[in-house]
Amino acid sequence: MARGIGLVVTEHIAGGMVEGDSLCGEIQSNGGNDSLRAMPAQDLLTTLAEEAIALAGGQSIDAVGLAFPGIIRAGVIEDSPNLQQLKGLAIQAAATDALAALGMRTEVSVYNDADVIAAGIAATRGTLERPAGALWPAITRVWTLGLGIGFGHYPVAEGVWEGGHTVVSLDPNENFCGCGGRGHLEGIMGHRAMRLRFLDREPDEVFAAAKSGQDPRCAEFAILWHRALAAATATSIHLEGPGKFYITGMNAQFVNLPFLNRCVQEMVKMSPLQSYVFEVVARSDDVAVIGAAVNALRSCR
Numbered sequence: 001m002a003r004g005i006g007l008v009v010t011e012h013i014a015g016g017m018v019e020g021d022s023l024c025g026e027i028q029s030n031g032g033n034d035s036l037r038a039m040p041a042q043d044l045l046t047t048l049a050e051e052a053i054a055l056a057g058g059q060s061i062d063a064v065g066l067a068f069p070g071i072i073r074a075g076v077i078e079d080s081p082n083l084q085q086l087k088g089l090a091i092q093a094a095a096t097d098a099l100a101a102l103g104m105r106t107e108v109s110v111y112n113d114a115d116v117i118a119a120g121i122a123a124t125r126g127t128l129e130r131p132a133g134a135l136w137p138a139i140t141r142v143w144t145l146g147l148g149i150g151f152g153h154y155p156v157a158e159g160v161w162e163g164g165h166t167v168v169s170l171d172p173n174e175n176f177c178g179c180g181g182r183g184h185l186e187g188i189m190g191h192r193a194m195r196l197r198f199l200d201r202e203p204d205e206v207f208a209a210a211k212s213g214q215d216p217r218c219a220e221f222a223i224l225w226h227r228a229l230a231a232a233t234a235t236s237i238h239l240e241g242p243g244k245f246y247i248t249g250m251n252a253q254f255v256n257l258p259f260l261n262r263c264v265q266e267m268v269k270m271s272p273l274q275s276y277v278f279e280v281v282a283r284s285d286d287v288a289v290i291g292a293a294v295n296a297l298r299s300c301r
């Protein structure tokens, strides 16, 4: 059975070994957000290579899948607002060299962190392969609601796919997105953006006040927050068709699914596009690590 290693770099590094489509052994986790942000790129590469060697435990490895936040194309991290030292790094070549320096010669692939969550969900739900008679596997799309907003997609597709920066408002005052762009989904839904908007309250206090009905500003914002996610999802449905959308991340707890569905129903009216569904899934390192490894194993088949 093909054996791969997945290493996912977000606020920390999570890694694991995967055989077939399943995790074997424990997930290893290390580092915190601040330590990774301050770590020079070369040190981070060395840390990842050492982690891969430790996870392999002397067994042969067919592929290593790495995942990072940001725009990643053709093995290069073109931009990564949360790990700026990696911007412009040809990570696939550099990681291949770092592994070879420690004696591991294997295929290395690099993905966006939200895309590996989509692949991991597909792996754990048994939807990696195309169904009998279909030309392609079903599309798995996932919104990750964290400090920023990620949009993951399986199967891996050419393109940029920065769905978190979908424009969902034409109001020029909507300027809280981490990228600096106005009217972006992340500028409304992102944790960092919410803290900028409500300087005196944490997001959980905002949603609690909205629920209690005692604070009109918070109630209005909770509606905007859901309509923003509905709008970005409607755009994705209008571009790529209906299907299943997963929602995960630390702020997925604030999602009111019946209300979100009503918002999307107002925005998507064409009859062939009606078969969409949302599901909230718990954020776990396991899913992302499995996704990184299965994507890598598939790309080197």
Ligand SMILES: [Zn+2]
Pocket (backbone or CB within 6 Å): 164, 165, 177, 178, 179, 180, 181, 184, 186, 187
């Ligand atoms: Zn943006």
